[in-house]
């Protein structure tokens with residue numbers, strides 16, 4: 001059977017490369033190649049820059065209201081096509097349909113809608129300085145590059161293009177080579193909605209294509225989502241032409257469960273924050289610190305619910321709530337971490353093995369896994385695993401647990417469960433993380449800025465401040481009287 005071949009999306013249409021080089025994309029739930037994609041060779045790369053230059057000229061000349069109107073059409077199309085787009089995401093990522101159907105497209109559309117509404121409201125300042133005055137303009141940056149990870153491919157493309165386009169920029173987007181189709185679908189939707197050709201381009205390929213974007217002097221900004229190590233390379237490369245950067249990187253986030261917490265709610269949060277999207281979420285609370293007075297109750301309920309309520313299998317089955325990991329390689333990496341946890345002395349409360357569900361026997365599944373008897377210096381407690389692996393630790397002192405929670409070079413997210421309102425805020429204010437939840441975990445609405453402290457990131461996505469990351473301020477001084485000159 002022949003599979004489709006997708007070309008790069010440049011200047012409003014698909015464009016064939018010259019080398020003929022392609023890569024294959026595999027469905028993680030079946031281990032079958034589902035389509036091929038052409039790699040962006042030099043011809044495509046040059047065409048992408050030319051296309052984005054022309055796109056920028058046309059798009060930045062429109063008023064924010066005109067841009068907003070067009071972007072809102074794209075939002076409407078995204079919503080109309082929800083199910084088809086969700087299916088693309090399920091087949092590319094291996095995540096459950098029951099998630100993609102109500103989260104991936106929806107949260108992507110929300111962000112474009114949010115920034116489309118906000119862009120016309122962005123204003124400059126003016127101030128008198130003596131008889132003269134100055135005013136400022138918020139101008140777009142030019143061509144922005146977006147580089148995405150594979151866990152929420154369409155959502156990431158929307159989260160990066162929403163504010164960039166609303167502010168009048170052009171975008172060249174590179175999705176992960178493991179999940180390249182969602183961004184192409186978004187590019188087609190933008191064209192249908194009336195976004196001029198060249199404003200949103202998609203280039204395909206692996207690290208080399210990403211490296212080309214980060215080094216290219218025509219590109220003013222890189223917004224990157226991926227691992228900390230890759231983020232460092234991207235930033236170093238972007239420094240060569242002093243590009244602006246936004247970095248959305250990895251985490252090893254703590255969830256603190258105090259002894260006055262609603263334990264069942266805390267278990268729900270811990271399961272959502274470790275098993276949703278089979279654990280492949282950057283903000284996951286993979287270090288769960290539970291107060292010793294409720295520890296036994298917490299792990300008893302956690303074990304029962306994990307063993308009874310999780311259904312792994314064909315991700316397109318609406319009953320399935322645990323999908324396949326992105327690749328065989330990643331499955332092996334996650335299983336390697338589990339072995340390391342056992343070797344270093346942690347105890348498996350449940351899970352720990354690869355899974356081969358009857359409805360998807362060849363998929364890259366890993367059982368939802370919970371470790372207890374964990375110590376702060378174990379590898380599974382220190383390193384991001386990016387799979388369904390939770391480490392549970394015990395505490396009995398507030399100051400001590402805050403210090404332990406902060407003892408990491410990462411700082412993406414954190415959570416606290418307690419019914420004591422003062423403790424909730426006191427503790428959360430001391431946690432070194434950019435995205436925090438009290439008696440909740442994981443929600444990330446368009447209105448709320450998200451991004452990391454420490455090595456988990458730079459800059460923010462979503463929320464009002466993100467528009468500033470896609471504009472630059474021009475100050476204009478206006479002389480109202482004769483110039484006094486000594487010359």
Ligand code: NDP
Pocket residue numbers: 147148149150151152174175176177178205206207208209210211214225226227228230231233234247248249250251281282283384386412452456457
């Ligand atoms: P990677 O860092 O491996 O890759 C991210 C993207 O960068 C991919 O498109 C990749 O291409 C590309 N890339 C790889 N090397 C380079 C390079 N030298 N220069 C430019 N681009 C490059 O991350 P993953 O895709 O494995 O994603 C998982 C990671 O993403 C986790 O650490 C997770 O925490 C993080 N993440 C963070 C989020 C946040 O908002 N903070 C959200 C989602 C994920 P290719 O893959 O095609 O080789």
